[in-house]
Amino acid sequence: NAGVTQTPKFQVLKTGQSMTLQCAQDMNHEYMSWYRQDPGMGLRLIHYSVGAGITDQGEVPNGYNVSRSTTEDFPLRLLSAAPSQTSVYFCASSSGTGFFQPQHFGDGTRLSIL
Amino acid sequence: AQKITQTQPGMFVQEKEAVTLDCTYDTSDPSYGLFWYKQPSSGEMIFLIYQGSYDQQNATEGRYSLNFQKARKSANLVISASQLGDSAMYFCAMRDPRGGGGNKLTFGTGTQLKVEL
Numbered sequence: 001n002a003g004v005t006q007t008p009k010f011q012v013l014k015t016g017q018s019m020t021l022q023c024a025q026d027m028n029h030e031y032m033s034w035y036r037q038d039p040g041m042g043l044r045l046i047h048y049s050v051g052a053g054i055t056d057q058g059e060v061p062n063g064y065n066v067s068r069s070t071t072e073d074f075p076l077r078l079l080s081a082a083p084s085q086t087s088v089y090f091c092a093s094s095s096g097t098g099f100f101q102p103q104h105f106g107d108g109t110r111l112s113i114l
Numbered sequence: 115a116q117k118i119t120q121t122q123p124g125m126f127v128q129e130k131e132a133v134t135l136d137c138t139y140d141t142s143d144p145s146y147g148l149f150w151y152k153q154p155s156s157g158e159m160i161f162l163i164y165q166g167s168y169d170q171q172n173a174t175e176g177r178y179s180l181n182f183q184k185a186r187k188s189a190n191l192v193i194s195a196s197q198l199g200d201s202a203m204y205f206c207a208m209r210d211p212r213g214g215g216g217n218k219l220t221f222g223t224g225t226q227l228k229v230e231l
Contacts, residue, residue, distance in 0.1 A: 031217045033217065033218075035219075040223060041223060042118070042205055042207070042220075042221025042222050042223050042224060043159075043205070043207075043219070043221045044221075045218050045219070048217065048218070050217075058218065059218075088157065090159060092159075092219075094217055100147060100164055100166055102149060102161040102164060103149075103161070103217070103219060104161065105151075105158065105159035105160075105161075106158075107156075107157060107158045108157050108158065108159075110157075
């Protein structure tokens with residue numbers, strides 16, 4: 001009963017490094033998204049995908065890249081890490097665009113950029 | 115643009131008592147969905163309850179109920195018989211039909227609930 005799995009759980013990077021945050025879901029959900037959570041703020045949408053091969057930007061996409069080659073996986077890439085990207089990152093999935101469908105979240109990745 | 119407002123940064127409640135967490139929203143769309151999520155100190159986001167804009171009755175899920183007042187644009191979460199395990203951050207969120215492929219969630223800033231003995 002895995003649901004949404006994110007790896008790693010913690011990561012420390014140096015400014016300028018790149019890395020990929022992994023997200024996988026086993027519920028055959030069409031919709032997947034990435035959010036970031038900063039202190040004193042709610043979650044903000046970075047990128048999303050409505051199906052394999054289809055991605056689009058959310059409200060805070062700068063500095064991040066995504067791809068969706070399979071239904072199950074939706075990795076988030078930091079191209080050149082900056083201290084402003086220090087945050088907790090959540091991946092979420094849901095089964096469609098119906099309003100009643102809750103989004104299921106992974107446990108988060110806590111990322112620190114030095 | 116949609117907006118969610120949670121005006122209570124922190125709340126305290128005695129164990130076994132009921133508590134209401136406030137949430138007001140702003141949208142021009144006639145169709146929308148409202149969600150509450152719980153985030154314990156361990157960090158995961160746990161879905162609690164959903165209310166649709168056309169639902170005639172207030173949503174309930176066990177000890178959680180949603181006091182939905184459409185005219186006032188409020189969707190308050192009521193937790194009955196509070197338990198120590200209810201201590202957590204609670205987020206109100208709205209599904210934006212026009213953003214994120216129809217699945218974007220707009221979140222409030224959260225309310226930190228502390229249940230005391």
